[in-house]
Amino acid sequence: MQYRKFGRTDLQVSTVGFGAWAIGGGAMVGSTPIGWGDADDATSKAAIKAALDAGINFFDTADIYGLGHSETLLGAALAKHKDVIIATKVGNVARNEQFTTDYTKEHILQACEASLKRLKREVIDYYQLHTAKISHLEGGDCLQAMQQLQQEGKIRYWGVSLSTFNPSPEAEYFMSHGIGYGFQLVLNIINQRALKLVREAGAKGYGIIARMPLQFGLLTGKFNGQSSFSPNDHRHHRLTPDVISRSTEALQPVWDLCQQYNTTKTGLALSYILSYPEVSTVIPGIRTKAQVKDNTNGIVTLKKEDRELIESLGATSFAEVMSLIEQKG
Secondary structure, X not given: OOEEEOOOOOOEEEOEOEEOOHHHOOOEEOOEEOOEOOOOHHHHHHHHHHHHHOOOOEEEOOOOHHHHHHHHHHHHHOOOOOOOEXXXXXXXXXXXXXXXXXXXXXXXXXXXXXXXXXXXXXXXXXXXXXXXXXXXXXHOHHHHHHHHHHHOOOEEEEEEEOOOOOOOHHHHHHHHHOOOOEEEEEOOOOOOOOHHHXXXXXXXXXXXXXXXXXXXXXXXXXXXXXXXXXXXXXXXXOOOHHHHHHHHHHHHHHHHHHHXXXXXXXXXXXXXXXXXXXXXXXXXXXXXXXXXXXXXOOOOOOOHHHHHHHHHHHOOHHHHHHHHHHHOO
């Protein structure tokens, strides 16, 4: 495992982290699935142990994942591993069987205490506003809360998990005001919209967490026209047979590189993201020991011309795939 400095902080994070959304299980808010289907806690704990053994030291979760269950699992599994780095998020909430947001100072302060209790920690290494909008930042409440938590020693560093990337008024606000320490954003072979922001933010000393590196699993190459997902898996309505078919066709020129580099499709997908030195860590969703192995083996150094090939496809056929995915919601 390799490690990179997280922006201008003193955190040294594993280049492959542990995305802990899926281990939260098949939580529902009313009739809306907010997870990845059912998960077995024993299997999840075994995956966390395997991740530690593989050198992963960065675990990313959120208080909404599994309605707190993801944090609780990490807290139990990592109780004796105080040297690992835990990042969690605040702002997305479930109330009265409705999914909504709350970025008030009062909520953030209370939610941080609840996360600390579930994580069995005295301090959160990296605390993130979970897809906060520019209106929330300009309101000032959430920023005051994060600054207060840092002053009180409840969090070490803080930033924002972005929902928009090109452009991102939230990231621009952070950078123009010189606040926060990092951004979490979507970056993968199919969705390259954040590349401009990655370069700009990296140059200004912000740590970058790349989420959704496998685009709902499409970049593992494991799905086909017969693949299906349970109703409590958010991919149930997103990864339809036409999406899988179109993405498989568009990705073929990229998969031709796997033999050249003697790596897997997953390995190539993660290697592409890590070819950008501004990216601190990539966080594939992990829920089994086998996925730990898949996501930590096969990282290679891409040649400049091969990365440029992938980037050229990002503006053409991959953009069409993203448009199709977004039509599904």
